[in-house]
Amino acid sequence: MRTTSMVTPLPIPKKPKISSFITQSEIQSEFSHHDPAVARINNGSFGCCPASIIEAQQIWQLKFLRQPDHFYVNELKKGILRSRTIIKDLVHAEHVDEISIVDNATTAAAIVLQQTAWAFKEGKFEKGDVAVMLHYAYGSVKKSIEAYVSRSGGKVIEVQLPFPVNSNDEIISEFRRALERGKADGKRVRLAVIDHITSMPCVVIPVKELVQICREEGVDQVFVDAAHGIGCTDVNMKEIGADFYTSNLHKWLFCPPSIAFLYCRKSAKSSDLHHPVVSHEYGNGLAVESAWIGTRDYSAQLVVPSVLEFVNNRFEGGIEGIKKRNHDTVVEMGEMLAKAWETHLGSPPYMCASMIMVGLPACLGINSESDTMKLRAHFRENFGVEVPLYYRAPKDGEVGSVTGYARISHQVYNKVNDYDKFRDAVSQLVGNRFTCTLLSK
């Protein structure tokens, strides 16, 4: 017998003996690669990945490097199917065929919008038919709509959302108004792109209700961009009822960069979706196409089982427990900051998940987006605080209003000290009569 044909088993990471849930010090250890000098209260942008998952990822990477042909023939497809199956259960999809894995929500948007563009090009949609999106849709998604929809002859309508916002009703009524505008002149609304949680400013949108309205008003397709969804808010495909739904797993579900899922409800139209990077598997369904887009590192897509194990075995209540604790703490911290600065929250707690918008003192003089970029860099470089800032233009007649908001987040690695650090930084600036005009260009 030739031993050379046998694959030497790789070391499996030792499962810790769990007599109780993960402790604070174990959590700090899992995230010890985070820069200790930084109050990291921007989990929303890039997420985080615990050391055990990074290790699991490295094992997959090594498997490929050892014998890539063997890996490709015998391991890759199985591994991705396993990940897709876990995601399908997590999000309550009907069938694993509905779940494709892609790099990120940006890629998912390109997939959905490309399909819309084809429909315009092929005459299925008329020139001037409408795509509706939120004014606060993510910058990349807006560009994607411009590249694929406007360029093919579609018209884009933005839903103006109030901010600060006080209730779901405010959002619902603006959305209805936008749909009316879309249907004016006998045109059809072909696509609605709805954020589950907007990025900036950050608000949880009542997607279930909006999808319902779309169905009532004859909107062809609904695409929910839930970049921040999974691990942050409730993600239930059956309940939400959208045609397409995407969420990043590297933001709030502890995956390494980067991985997202794109859910496509089984229907006649779903066969029109293709991954824009076309490879051998073209025509075999989006999930199969996405699982092979040429040679690359698929390890981030393969660690999903390890992530679920980590989350469910080590944290009380699993992902649900984490979500709840994140929400409760971020609201508590937000209220603490708003009180300290004598400002307010950007939305009521029930319209937040693991992030919340907190008004910054008006005296800081935030008068433009450029000011927020500079101030953010200032906090990063001089105070060791990483937090994204948002500029809200004052309405007509408003004087001395809050024009800047911080989007704070809470994830398992955060400590109260992170928020105290931020509170004190702002208070110090206020005390020193700092304004944004002092920041160099």
Place this chain on the structure above:
Amino acid sequence: MEEDPRNGKATHHHYHHPHTPKKPRLIQFISEPEIRQEFSHHQSGVARINNGSFGSCPGSVLDAQKKWQLRFLQQPDDFCFNTLKKGILESRTVIKNLINADNVDDVSLVDNATTAAAIVLQHIGRQFAEGKFQKNDTVIMFHCAYQAVKKSIQAYVTPVGGSVIQVQLPFPVNSNEEIIREFRKGLERGKANGGRVRLAILDHITSMPSVVIPVCELIKICREECVDQVFVDGAHAIGSVLVDVKEIGADFYVSNLYKWFFSPPSVAFLYCGNSGIKCDVHHPVVSHEYGNGLPTESAWVGARDYSPQLVVPSILEFVNRFEGGIQGIMERNHDQVVKMGKMLAESWGTNLGSPPEMCASMIMVGLPARLCVTSEDDAIRLRSHLRVYHGIEVPVYYQAMKKGDSGPKDKDGCITGYVRISHQVYNTAEDYFKLRDAINQLLEDHNVCKMLPLEQKRYVYSLFYAFSCEIFCTKHQHLFHPFLSFFVLSFTTESSRKFVGSLRFHIKTRVICSLVTKK
């Protein structure tokens, strides 16, 4: 191979680089043990002679990559604001110098050649859809163009009215003229019904069968014949042949860095030299940077791991530890693969698929006719068999017999199967001896491809043989239980499955039974 001189031979025109970057004065070059160490993560015991498919990445570059990954994880916002763009620009600059491009703005980094093909073909598709190209305009390519590229044409060009002309690549091939002739014929067909040839897709080195294509000459012809745009798919090129984009003169040129240029999976560069065209070329994954030029768009396609794109400077450091740098590596790979190819062809009594000057670091070697490679299925079986039972990784190619029986022959018949062997710095002569001996062993055992099981069917064969053994063994129950346990294990552990499979081939059933009866 240990004895081979480290002096590169600058005999091959593929390797003469007019702009060799000045190499540091090294006290000594990388040693054999150091090379072993750099590739110690490769599975031992496997003769890895398929560098072409997935490439290879040395330990030092993997370490450099981990450092970049860690920097991102430590403080991702700071990384994306302050480090990422600079790092990618540095990588693009290294590439620009390597390929003799004029302007770093002409160089974008993407995941792989497959992504680059989507970019180019989406651009062409848009021209058709927006009426700039007409319905009887064509795209011309070789019949053996990479499958993903063909599918990309199917996705982006044919639905909007473009048609495709396929040029038959002669194989085995004897000279560049044979290819040029076929290509000219293809161009004529493209212009036959009054249409224009809007895009020519030329492989710099075809994948299967693998041959170096005379791209400079073909592009000259394209320009003479008013082909609008030329896209060179050089997936295998960089690190394998000289890539001088000015000399080649294509509008688009792509090459993977992870195949022959030691990058981790995965990164490729896409060169777009034609200023008239490149303003409307976009990355299909649209992000904030849409409209800011392809290099900038490609440098941000959403949050992801950009570390393979950032290690390019570290790769250059690595290759410069070899005498002659990347040029030296290319020359030595070429010399060795030709030498090994000739050794195999001689041992098997077969042929090479092309003359040495039409190869780079890979060469096609004919398989003995007696193996009966009569279909693609046979080729797959043989490849699996070599991987699973002999620890050899080598792609196998099926070449249908030519009409009129004019193809290459050995003493037993027509040669219809080829292996594509590769040579990279980690290979040794033993890798090729192993292949030589495995094929000779198959011939001695009178095995032909159709007798070799596909991996999934191994269970059935194992079951069949185990049962046969059981029947013969019932008189000898003391031997039945060990056999039964092997049989049961064959369904539970991969290694035991392979053992039972091996048993089938290396100990014929009647031998087992005669041993059993003797006892």
